[in-house]
Amino acid sequence: MDEVAARWARQVAEAELGKALPRRWAHTQGVAARAVEVGQVLGNDRALLTAAAALHDIGYAPRLVKTGFHPLDGARFLRDEHGADERLVRLVANHSFALMEAEERGLRDELASEFPLLQEPMLVDALVYCDMTTTPDGGRTTAEERVAEILGRYGxxxxxxxxxxxxxxEIFAAVGRVDAALAAQPK
Structure with a gap:
């Protein structure tokens, strides 16, 4: 995936979220900004991470809601309406340990069979890192604060x-692995 695809992803996300869900769009922009910073640990996959970060919450867009589970709705939209890259679609479908939430919703088998988890641990961890260190308003936070915020918001x-x-x-472990990879990068 290249920088053109990453720009396309941002345009699609803005079109779907920008006006309909401005706070979700702010979060998305923050996650995408984190992806640009974190991309250095991924080499050739940095644009893929940036695209996935821009699209990770696209399934919240009101016109796309079908199941009410945003990773699944977003991945189906990207696959069916845009013919998006398979790795990108699978990252969106499985971002931030979505299989665990799918299980809570009775959708685990559906998600896992339709969009298998990528076997690329650093790429998957990097998207978790970007999502879970970004506030709902797009600012920076720690994973611990983000988890507490989510619990406070949803109960x-x-x-x-x-x-x-x-x-x-799992979130804290993924964030820790990315922090270690970032710390190991030459200055």
């Missing part, structure tokens, strides 16, 4: 609350 007993509590150790 402990909600589907999202149950998912995020289960996923928190």
């Amino acid at each position: 402990d007993d909600s589907v999202v609350g149950r998912f995020i509590r289960r996923a928190a150790p």
Whole structure:
């Protein structure tokens, strides 16, 4: 994937989220900005990370909601309406441990069979890092603060609350791995 595709991803995300969900768009812009910074650890996949960051929450766009599970709705939109790159679609479908939330929603088998998780740990971790270190308004935060914010917004007993509590150790581990990779980069 190249920089042209990353620009396309940003345009699609802005078209779907910009006016309809301005706060979600602000978060998306922050996640994409983090991806530009983090991309250095990915080499040739940096544009793919940036595109996935721009599109990770596209499934929240009101016109795209079909199942109510944004990773699945977003991935289907990208595949069916745009014929998007398979790796990009699979990253969007599985961002931030979406399989765990899909399980809470009774959609795990559907998500896993339609959009298998990429077996590219650093790429998957990098997208988790970008999403989970960005506030709903696009600012920077820690993964611990982000998980606490999500729990506060959705509540402990909600589907999202149950998912995020289960996923928190995996989120923190992924963020830690990316922090270590960034620290190892030559200055």
